[in-house]
Amino acid sequence: MMTEILFKYSEAHTTPEPAVLARLNRETHLSQVYPQMLSGHLQGALLRMIVQMLCPERVLEIGTFTGYSAIAMGLGMPSPPAPPASGMPSPPAPLPQERGGALLHTIEVNPELEDGIRRVIREAGLEDQVVLHIGQAIDIIPGLDEMWDLVFIDADKPNYLNYYNMVLPKVRPGGFIIADNVLWDGKVTGDPAKMDKDTLGIVEFNKFVHQDERVENLILPIRDGLMIIRKL
Numbered sequence: 114m115m116t117e118i119l120f121k122y123s124e125a126h127t128t129p130e131p132a133v134l135a136r137l138n139r140e141t142h143l144s145q146v147y148p149q150m151l152s153g154h155l156q157g158a159l160l161r162m163i164v165q166m167l168c169p170e171r172v173l174e175i176g177t178f179t180g181y182s183a184i185a186m187g188l189g190m191p192s193p194p195a196p197p198a199s200g201m202p203s204p205p206a207p208l209p210q211e212r213g214g215a216l217l218h219t220i221e222v223n224p225e226l227e228d229g230i231r232r233v234i235r236e237a238g239l240e241d242q243v244v245l246h247i248g249q250a251i252d253i254i255p256g257l258d259e260m261w262d263l264v265f266i267d268a269d270k271p272n273y274l275n276y277y278n279m280v281l282p283k284v285r286p287g288g289f290i291i292a293d294n295v296l297w298d299g300k301v302t303g304d305p306a307k308m309d310k311d312t313l314g315i316v317e318f319n320k321f322v323h324q325d326e327r328v329e330n331l332i333l334p335i336r337d338g339l340m341i342i343r344k345l
């Protein structure tokens with residue numbers, strides 16, 4: 114969308130990636146077949162700032178990949194409350210969801226990515242804020258008993274509309290959904306008769322959300338297109 118030269122200029126004039134994300138960005142490019150799936154420096158910085166602006170208590174991400182956007186958003190969340198200071202022996206560590214404070218749940222279907230994601234969550238010091246679920250998002254979402262302040266949809270494109278319809282009732286009024294890749298490399302403006310199932314999924318999603326009276330929406334043409342949706 115943006116010319117390479119303007120993209121590089123924008124990156125060079127944006128606060129540098131935190132070290133943990135710069136390392137993950139590099140590792141992802143060395144180890145993954147499709148490293149371009151990662152949000153990257155600019156989009157990561159945008160997601161972190163959105164989280165800092167909204168101060169969400171509960172965030173859901175659908176599509177973790179190597180963890181870049183989860184860490185970027187997690188770094189924008191307030192730290193959890195400190196444990197009570199005492200000389201007493203510590204009780205068994207509570208699960209992240211039992212500790213209070215802001216939480217980000219992230220869902221990834223590929224079990225081969227699990228160890229790497231858990232490692233980078235630890236490296237970022239976000240074990241208390243980021244909860245990883247491995248499995249099909251369609252199966253996992255109904256079991257998450259939360260009201261979401263922010264949902265980031267970034268998984269399989271044919272299911273975008275299913276994810277939207279599943280999560281919208283559990284987004285609090287005034288809460289947000291952000292969907293990535295809604296311009297899909299420009300293919301959304303092509304001939305519908307020649308579209309593949311991913312493009313059709315995105316086109317169907319964009320059209321539905323735009324006409325949905327329960328929300329207001331904005332397509333931000335940065336990177337591959339971000340749809341920002343606010344529940345009324």
Ligand SMILES: C[S@@+](CC[C@H](N)C(=O)[O-])C[C@H]1O[C@@H](n2cnc3c(N)ncnc32)[C@H](O)[C@@H]1O
Binds near residue numbers: 222251
């Ligand atoms: C574009 S990548 C996510 C990138 C990540 N959000 C980031 O910005 O760094 C999409 C991820 O969604 C995962 N995914 C695809 N289908 C899924 C499904 N049905 N349930 C959960 N995750 C899925 C893929 O395995 C892939 O890792």
